[in-house]
Amino acid sequence: MSEAISDAFLEGQGIPVPLAQIDASLEKLWGPAAERVGGPELENPTVTRVVLANLVVERLTPDAGALRPVVETVVGQFPCRAIVIRLSEEPGRKVSAEVSAVCTLPEPGSPQVCSERIVLKAGRDALDLLPGAIRPLLEAELPMVLWWTTDPTEHEELFRDLADESSRIMLDLPDPGASAAALRLGLDPDLGSCSRDAVWYGLIHWRELVAQLFDCPIHRQSLGRIDAVRIDALSSDPSTPPRLALWLAAWLAAQLGWTPEGTPEVAPDGDGSTFRATFNAPAGPLFLEVHTGPLTADLTPTPRLLGVALSARGESGPESFRLERTSPGSPDVRIHVDAPGYCRIPNIVHADALDPAHRVAAALELSRFDPPFEKATPFLLWLLEHAEAAAR
Incomplete structure (x- = not known):
């Protein structure tokens, strides 16, 4: 990877990569300044990669870009590998990908802390391919959190498929605008995961x-x-x-x-x-x-x-x-x-x-057990x- 592409990656610009080469491309994009857990010890790293969880973010709407600053705020407070799924207008059964870093301003004398954002785009005929595209990207031995932002009844099969893989589900549905049916599905205790509504926070x-x-x-x-x-x-x-x-x-x-x-x-x-x-x-x-x-x-x-x-x-x-x-x-x-x-x-x-970003961050950081909510x-x-x- 050229230095210009690596700089663009660290600045948060999306870098298109082949779906099958996401992890390999990320290894190259981080470059020698990034310190990976279990990797070589660097005396003075300028960037530290931190991953506390796998955060799968659903945004299957035309205004997906509006969620970007919210995701960056959440990841800044809760460093994780963010996998964002978006709806594209591309025909056929294809999933495209781009990667970028999400970095927070460092404390004086400390390395910059960064996480990864992977954006997967699929057309309506390829939404069923997304769970299979996501699974190989999950960091091993870390929990998967599903952050769902649209009516889950509109893509119920996809929602349930991803919910089955998640240790926590966080609904971030419009207020006003979310129906009782959407909340009932998203908070269904039979899903087997800890489900929460971000508005509660x-x-x-x-x-x-x-x-x-x-x-x-x-x-x-x-x-x-x-x-x-x-x-x-x-x-x-x-x-x-x-x-x-x-x-x-x-x-x-x-x-x-x-x-x-x-x-x-x-x-x-x-x-x-x-x-x-x-x-x-x-x-x-x-x-x-x-x-x-x-x-x-x-x-x-x-x-x-x-x-x-x-x-x-x-x-x-x-x-x-x-x-x-x-x-x-x-x-x-x-x-x-x-x-x-x-x-x-x-x-x-x-x-x-x-604000919405800090509600989501609170939902991620607080205990999975919340009897008053239930x-x-x-x-x-x-x-x-x-x-x-x-x-x-």
Whole structure:
């Protein structure tokens, strides 16, 4: 390989290579500056190749290029061999390939850390060839993680084939836009793999803040007296609640032992909508409302939570617990509690929203075992299915 091609490879430019010669081509492209595990010891390596897992990324859509910066951010945090599968317009039964490096800025005095990105492209008539093309590329004795970004029901055979090989499945489906059927297939426990929804990890800060409201043992009794919950969110499609808000409602229902009742509904509300559902809670009927408004032009297109309010029937009168952003784009959340025995002074904490790349990174880095997620999943599917039906 020429020095110019090797430099282009390290800069992240895709280098076309024959499918059968991917590994051999990578050996040459890394060059003498790369240090491989088990390879020759270099006194002063300028590039260190790090691989913690095999990450298979599905992006069978025309906008595959839009995922590139997200992949680079994820791989920068979680070094791995990334194998990206894309849909091409090439006719016939053929899989083409290109390779590139994904490198992060080094710490002063340290070598640059890089990983590999292999892009496999196949036309619609060749999608069934992709699993066979991927298997020889997997690094031995490392787990395979499947990162799926489109509706798995559209390519169910391919999804199931790759899921069977995976130790973890991470769904990164549009929000809004992903159907309950897509989530039901992707999170099917019969797949035998650990399946997660990346949107769930957007609740990390909100779950912590809600739980901290009731950390003190004398305040936990309020949890059993909750009779209403209101969640405020913004979405690119305000006609229906975003999955992010429904995951928060599902988590609360699962953790606090609520039982779904009746049929939820969605009604227009100004330039947005209100989703209403009823549960049977320890204190009696519990009413959930999710108010969704439109995202403004200055915010990213990812749905955003603005606040959550819980009210309870206290022994000495009504109790309220509110978390709300100081403004739609602010990373700060105001905490306000109006209940006997609580400090009434409002508090503000920093709780920035996780962008899609950092949600995926969190999904890869956190434990495979997540009982709150598993308990909340049936509630999420129930809410999502009724939200879809009500919006039709």
